[in-house]
Amino acid sequence: MELGQNQPMKHIRSEEDNNNNNNNNxxxxxxxxxxxxxxxxxxxxxxxxxxxxxxxxxxxxxxxxxxxxxxPNLRFVCYDDVIPGFFDFVDKTLTQRPQLKVNKFVLDACYDNVFESRIDNWIRYAIDCNVEELNLTLRRIERNARRIWIVDRAADFPLDQFVFACSSFVDLTFSGCSFNPTGAVSWKNVRSLVITCAKLDEDVIGKILSGSPVLETLELKSCYGFKRLDVKSESVKTLVISGYENMPNFEFGEDGFEINAPNILSLVIQEDVALSKFCLRNVSSLVEAELDYWHGTNEEYEKTLKGLILSLRHVKVVEIGGYCCKVLNRLEAKGFKRPSNLKVPTSPW
CATH class of the missing domain: 1.20.1280 (Monooxygenase)
Structure with a gap:
């Protein structure tokens, strides 16, 4: 073909064409x-x-x-530098959403005292929607003289009585909340309860257990305030103690801390247990146990662990974690005979 004759133009893709194609895709x-x-x-x-x-x-x-x-699942997470906007967002969201069924409501938030009533409203909304799983993780914040947010990990957000009277709960997780029910606890359908960083006395624990007739799993993490844990419920089969805080101005006295749980099948004691004495009063139905905690001085640690191991000789399997394994090795070096039901790590720390 000679120059100058009409030739079909080859289309060259421009950036605009590429963008249009991407938008179309x-x-x-x-x-x-x-x-x-x-x-x-x-x-x-x-x-x-x-x-x-x-x-x-x-x-x-x-x-x-x-x-x-x-x-059906609502999850709100607040980081400590976006507090005002976060609370406005949650208010607007729950106002716009009809009161339809809520399966799971998760709130992980930093808050100040002025926001407590708004959090109460959110919890009440979830309860009005027959929420089954409630997960609250609350951290109190304050401003110092330099206008910097200070986060208190051990907040004590007061749970209102309407929380203790809700019968739709099945699974409950509380962190940074205070427990002071003014009336009866009516958690008729709760099967799992996890409480973290809370002061609990024997009366409150008793109210919770008596008001939770089908509770199967109880986990207390870094809680304090009680010297005796009575779990006489026939429904509770798993008990987990993840740390026990020795808070300032709290005296354990000579009794230390004891567990009376004749019907549980599984027991876990782990993390930091700040106690001078720790004994199992009655765990006669126990089938399996796990010990992976650290505690006090070497002498106290050895004495407490030895006592726990001996009180668990009737249990089918007692699993020893890395922390306790080190102490077990020291006990064996002093002549302690390991019971046959102990299961230790193949590669201890």
């Missing part, structure tokens, strides 16, 4: 998701890590504007 992906039935979209939104991500999908299209209302 994104739109196609969005269209494919939007074509799914509502139940499938709700399932996708339920798997998002936080509720704010589900709420953010309202901008995708009119179809998505109200879909997030049906998401």
């Amino acid at each position: 994104n739109n196609n992906e969005a269209d494919r998701i939007s074509s799914l039935p509502d139940c499938s979209i709700v399932e996708i939104l339920t798997r998002l890590p936080e509720t704010k991500h589900a709420v953010g999908t309202t901008t995708l299209s009119k179809r998505w504007k109200h879909v997030w209302h049906s998401v």
Whole structure:
């Protein structure tokens, strides 16, 4: 073909064309998701890590504007540098959402005293929606003279009586809350209860256990204030003690700390147990136990561990963790005979 004759022009892809194609691809992906039935979209939104991500999908299209209302799991997380905006967001979100069923409500938040009533309102909203799993992790903050947020990990957010009167709960996790029920505890369907960083006395524990007739698992993490743990409930089968805090101005006296739990099948004692004496009064039904805690001076540690091991000779399997294994080795070097039911790590620390 000679020069000058008409030739078909070869189209050269511009950056604008590429952007348009990318947008079209994104739109196609969005269209494919939007074509799914509502139940499938709700399932996708339920798997998002936080509720704010589900709420953010309202901008995708009119179809998505109200879909997030049906998401049964609500999870709100607050970092200590975004407090005012966080509380406004949660208020707005729960105001916009109808009182539809809530399976799981998670609140992991830093707060100041002025926000306590708003948190109460959020918990009440979840309860009004017949929430089954409630998970509260609360940290109190204060400003110092330099206007810096100070986070108190051991907050004591006061749980209102309406929390203790809710019968829809099945799974409860509390961290940084204070327990002072003014009436009866009515946790008729609770099967698992985890309490972290709380002062608990024997009366409060008794109220909780008597008001939780189907409770199966009780876990106390870094709690304090009680010298005796009476778990006489026939339903509780697993007891976990993850640390026991020796708080200032709290005296243990000569009695130390003892556990009376004749019906439990599994016992775990782990992390820092700040006690001079620790004994098992009655764990006659126990089938398995795990000891992986650290405690006091070497002499106290050895004495306490030896006593626990001997009181667990009737148990089928007693698993010894890394911390206790070191102490067990010292005891054996002094002539202690290891019971046959002990299971130790193959490679101890």
